[in-house]
Amino acid sequence: MNAIEITGLSKAYRGRPALRGLDLALAPGQIVGLMGDNGSGKTTLLKILAGVLADWDGDVRVAGHIPGPESKAVVSFLPDASFLPDAHKPADSIAQYARFFADFDQAKARQMIDFFGLPWDRTLKEMSKGMREKLQISLAMSRRAKVYLLDEPISGVDPASRDVILRGILSNFDEDALLLISTHLIQDVEQIVDSVLFLREGAVLLQGSADDLRAEHGVSLDALFRKVYAS
Numbered sequence: 001m002n003a004i005e006i007t008g009l010s011k012a013y014r015g016r017p018a019l020r021g022l023d024l025a026l027a028p029g030q031i032v033g034l035m036g037d038n039g040s041g042k043t044t045l046l047k048i049l050a051g052v053l054a055d056w057d058g059d060v061r062v063a064g065h066i067p068g069p070e071s072k073a074v075v076s077f078l079p080d081a082s083f084l085p086d087a088h089k090p091a092d093s094i095a096q097y098a099r100f101f102a103d104f105d106q107a108k109a110r111q112m113i114d115f116f117g118l119p120w121d122r123t124l125k126e127m128s129k130g131m132r133e134k135l136q137i138s139l140a141m142s143r144r145a146k147v148y149l150l151d152e153p154i155s156g157v158d159p160a161s162r163d164v165i166l167r168g169i170l171s172n173f174d175e176d177a178l179l180l181i182s183t184h185l186i187q188d189v190e191q192i193v194d195s196v197l198f199l200r201e202g203a204v205l206l207q208g209s210a211d212d213l214r215a216e217h218g219v220s221l222d223a224l225f226r227k228v229y230a231s
């Protein structure tokens, strides 16, 4: 069974289309890079898959479920904006996740927070943007989910931290799961993605295995992206 199966997905915001009859099938056991120019629909797609956006048309299945309470129990979504209360210290956020999600592994979260070298005695308000992102990634990746949806998880961090974060994601990724990661930093994620999905104007422009695309076009994914979107 595919981890994600979508047929004819359309979504409009006040009459303006954001997704236009998008079709997509993604098998489990891979890391997929979700790429596209500004406004191509990446965040909208992830929000629909996460079950936080309503009023769309089409057929969408995530781990076999229509987005809703059942899918949310097996889908770990990391939104692009900070979603934890400012007054929280890491232990408070761990406790909150443990209350919300039956599949949350507290020990793993503590391990990842230590791996990232985050301060246990600081509130989110007192952390830098990069620290907050690392904390949110630690929480999202510490669920034993079937599908992980990460929206721009490395956008706010320095290049060295990006590598640390990607290593943290990789080493905590269950090989049977699907991880869909949206980003503009293609060069950075190029090393960890198995396949890519290019969106343009709310539809799939190009999809395939990273190795096949590199071999077929003779360039890196980053160069391929620039070529495809320049035309």
Ligand SMILES: Nc1ncnc2c1ncn2[C@@H]1O[C@H](COP(=O)(O)OP(=O)(O)OP(=O)(O)O)[C@@H](O)[C@H]1O
Binding pocket: 013, 014, 017, 018, 036, 037, 038, 039, 040, 041, 042, 043, 044, 045
């Ligand atoms: N809450 C909203 N209200 C109205 N229009 C929206 C809303 N969210 C997104 N849109 C529109 O939907 C389209 C797709 O936006 P979306 O955020 O999904 O794109 P994206 O690929 O994630 O873009 P970016 O790379 O800039 O983050 C855009 O035209 C955007 O203006």
